[in-house]
């Protein structure tokens with residue numbers, strides 16, 4: 266089976282595994298779904314362990330345990346060898362940016378030969394803003410101030426230069442909290458920070474499955490990224506095998522509508538552009 270509209274030979278660079286504690290299915294099932302969808306590359310980018318917290322405080326439902334990381338990398342390499350003739354497997358991790366813990370993160374990331382590192386912000390001042398069990402946190406924020414803070418954290422994350430590509434860059438909208446102020450200036454500022462830092466952003470289709478019911482980022486923010494010269498790639502944020510490459514036709518259409526003609530693929534932290542398929 267192939268993706269609609271001849272959308273084959275794309276990449277899915279945001280894929281989780283059961284090791285993170287909130288995804289299901291064997292890694293092989295994710296890979297087989299990628300092959301079935303006609304992807305040319307699948308990048309495993311599971312959540313890193315919660316490196317900034319003392320070991321006893323790490324929630325096993327939010328990321329793998331520290332000791333598992335070696336095994337995760339081995340699993341990815343095993344899949345890469347097993348499926349080498351059918352699809353290219355890339356090694357990545359979705360790493361949280363937490364201000365003040367840059368040195369620890371740098372040390373962890375240096376241990377492995379990633380193809381790319383996906384940088385995300387899921388925590389604002391220790392609050393896990395994408396967790397439905399912590400929804401009450403939104404009541405403690407003015408929504409406009411929260412958006413400004415979130416975008417600033419994304420900009421800071423990019424400026425560490427630890428990351429090649431940035432994950433769900435407006436995750437703050439996940440539960441449908443919308444700013445009341447115009448975001449054009451915030452979008453432009455963030456896109457310019459990304460451009461200066463040399464990062465790529467993903468068009469992440471998981472938002473379509475969430476209360477906000479739209480991709481990350483919003484089309485206006487994606488357009489600002491294009492105007493600033495920030496490249497794009499694809500991510501499903503799959504937490505189950507059937508979510509691999511889900512809604513990539515929509516993602517490709519949004520990329521083209523924002524002005525993009527190419528998306529990026531990564532190998533050994535080097536990037537190469539590939540043409541988006543035509544409409």
Ligand SMILES: [Zn+2]
Nearest residue numbers: 359385432433
């Ligand atoms: Zn994420």
Ligand SMILES: [Zn+2]
Nearest residue numbers: 279281359502
């Ligand atoms: Zn993710």
